């Protein structure tokens with residue numbers, strides 16, 4: 001079965017490429033610094049939201065790890081749901097926003113917090129925030145682990161209400177963020193060498 005054989009070879013080659021990518025990557029933010037940023041975000045979220053019975057919506061897939069780490073730092077009652085909107089779809093450049101899964105917990109009258117890994121050009125967050133307002137949320141806040149520093153924002157001056165860290169203008173991966181679908185599990189924030 002040559003096709004299957006070729007497939008195995010491709011995967012083996014890709015495995016090797018991905019290992020080399022990680023070995024050569026620049027670590028922009030190490031794990032202790034990420035942990036400190038999460039502590040700080042959690043403290044600010046607690047100050048603002050601890051009495052409001054908020055709903056946290058994880059933006060899949062990238063928001064998964066930040067959401068998990070953030071939620072375990074919050075000692076007040078809250079609900080959790082997710083939505084899946086993507087505009088990179090495994091690539092390194094963003095395109096049209098594609099809604100894969102809409103949230104299930106109704107937003108009307110609720111204090112909503114959107115959690116994602118990165119605010120890059122901001123088109124994803126801007127669309128999601130608009131969705132939340134249209135859905136009748138009582139308030140809408142956004143929390144992102146990192147914001148990328150550049151002047152290509154989709155909406156001028158768009159900022160997250162809670163931001164953990166700033167990163168330079170390079171393609172980054174780790175702590176939820178992928179490089180071509182891989183390395184969301186990398187423990188810190190990295191940039192491929194030369195990118």
Ligand SMILES: O=P(O)(O)OC[C@H]1O[C@H](OP(=O)(O)OP(=O)(O)O)[C@H](O)[C@@H]1O
Pocket residue numbers: 059060061062063085086087088089090094116117118119120121122123124125178
């Ligand atoms: O600020 P922007 O330029 O809009 O980019 C930020 C978005 O891009 C990534 O998602 P992606 O579309 O890659 O999907 P993923 O979460 O499945 O990786 C990331 O998780 C953010 O949601």
Ligand code: HPA
Pocket residue numbers: 088118120121170171172173177178179
């Ligand atoms: O730099 C990035 N890395 C991973 N995912 C992303 N989504 C937007 N920007 C990025």
